[in-house]
Amino acid sequence: MSTRPTDIRIRKQSRLLQLVYADGQVWELPFELLRVWSPSAEVRGHGAGPGTLQTGKRDVLVTGAEMIGNYALKLTFSDGHDSGLYSWDYLWDLGEHQDDYWQRYLQRLEQEGGRRESGPQQHF
Structure with missing residues (x-):
């Protein structure tokens, strides 16, 4: 089976990248998930860790x-990030394990005191 989608749609209103495959599988990947799990060196780092x-x-x-080429999708994001090449296999993996990736991201935010929202944190 090929992990290359037969149709790709950017759904700006719902903030989803929709990938449709020949076997009928459809993945809808949130923009935020794609951005925080970018395969770029800027996000992944240059070594272990x-x-x-x-x-x-x-x-x-x-x-x-x-x-x-025939192997990847390069996404550009509104925050200027554009250095990640999302291979077809990686996009399939993100779709298939979306819940796991999302939970790992939320856990890391909690552990490191990060926030999903942009801007300064308000203290009352």
């Missing part, structure tokens, strides 16, 4: 998508 925690990405948008 958890990489750089991405915070304040709740409202990020995908502003562009470009096919890279």
Whole structure:
């Protein structure tokens, strides 16, 4: 089975990247998830370890998508990030394990005191 989607749609209103496959599988990946799990060195780091925690990405948008050869999608985000190449296998993995990736991100935010919202934290 090919992990290359037959149709790709950017759903700006719902903030989802929709991937449709020949076998009928459909993944809807939130922009925030795609941004915080970007495969770029900026996010992943250059070696072993958890990489750089991405915070304040709740409202990020995908502003562009470009096919890279026959193997990947390059996404551009509203915060200027555009260095991640999302291979077809990686996008499939994000779709198939979306809940796990999301929980790992939320746990890391909690452990490191990060927030999904952008801007200064308010203290009352």
